[in-house]
Amino acid sequence: MSTDRTRPTGRRDQGGPRTVPPQRSRRQQPHRPQRPHQWFAERLLAVLSGQRPVHWMLGHTIGEAYDQLAELAPSTPLGATRGSRPVLRHCRGAQPATGVVEAFASITAGDRVRAMAFRLEQGADHRWRCAAVELGGERLTAGRTGPR
Numbered sequence: 001m002s003t004d005r006t007r008p009t010g011r012r013d014q015g016g017p018r019t020v021p022p023q024r025s026r027r028q029q030p031h032r033p034q035r036p037h038q039w040f041a042e043r044l045l046a047v048l049s050g051q052r053p054v055h056w057m058l059g060h061t062i063g064e065a066y067d068q069l070a071e072l073a074p075s076t077p078l079g080a081t082r083g084s085r086p087v088l089r090h091c092r093g094a095q096p097a098t099g100v101v102e103a104f105a106s107i108t109a110g111d112r113v114r115a116m117a118f119r120l121e122q123g124a125d126h127r128w129r130c131a132a133v134e135l136g137g138e139r140l141t142a143g144r145t146g147p148r
Contacts, residue, residue, distance in 0.1 A: 036120055036128040037093035037103035044069075044118060044133060045107055049086045050076035062121060062129040069133065077114075077135055084110035093120075101128070 034042075043060065046052040047069055054073045057066060078086050086109035093103035099122035107114045119132040 035093065037101050037118075038091050040118060040120060040128070040130055041088055041091040041103065041105040041116070044116065044130070045078060045086060045088055045105075047073055048076065048078040048116075048135070049109075050079050057130070060129055062123075062131050065130045065132055072135075078107055078109070078116075081110045081112050086114075089113070 091105040101120040117134045
C-alpha cells in the first residue's frame, strides 16, 4: 500500500496529476443593459422593415407616434433591398431635458443607408415611450407621408 496520499493506490509513476493549461477565452465583459434609445431603435426598425407588426409597439408609444407607425408600416420603408435584411449600424442619443431623449440611428440594407430620428419621453411610471419618428427627412404624420 502506498503512503503517498496524492497518488491512487497502485500507481507507480512519479508524475502527479497533469495540469491542463487554461483555455483561451474572450475577455468576459460585464453585461451592460441597452440604453432606451438603442432598445427603441431596434424595435422601430423591426416594425418599419416589416419584421414585426405595428401592434408590437402599442404600449411603447404615446401621442400620435402609434398612428404614425400604423400608417407607414404597411409600406415597409426600411424593408429589405436586394435580399439584404436591414441592420442598425449606429444609434446615438442626447438628453435635452430630464425625461426626454432625442435619438438618431443609421440603418443599412445592402448598399443603401437610411436615417431615422425619434424622440422618447419618460412617463410618471419611469417607462420610456416613443413620442415621434422621422425617416430620412420624412416626418411621419398621421394623414400624410412624404417630404416636409
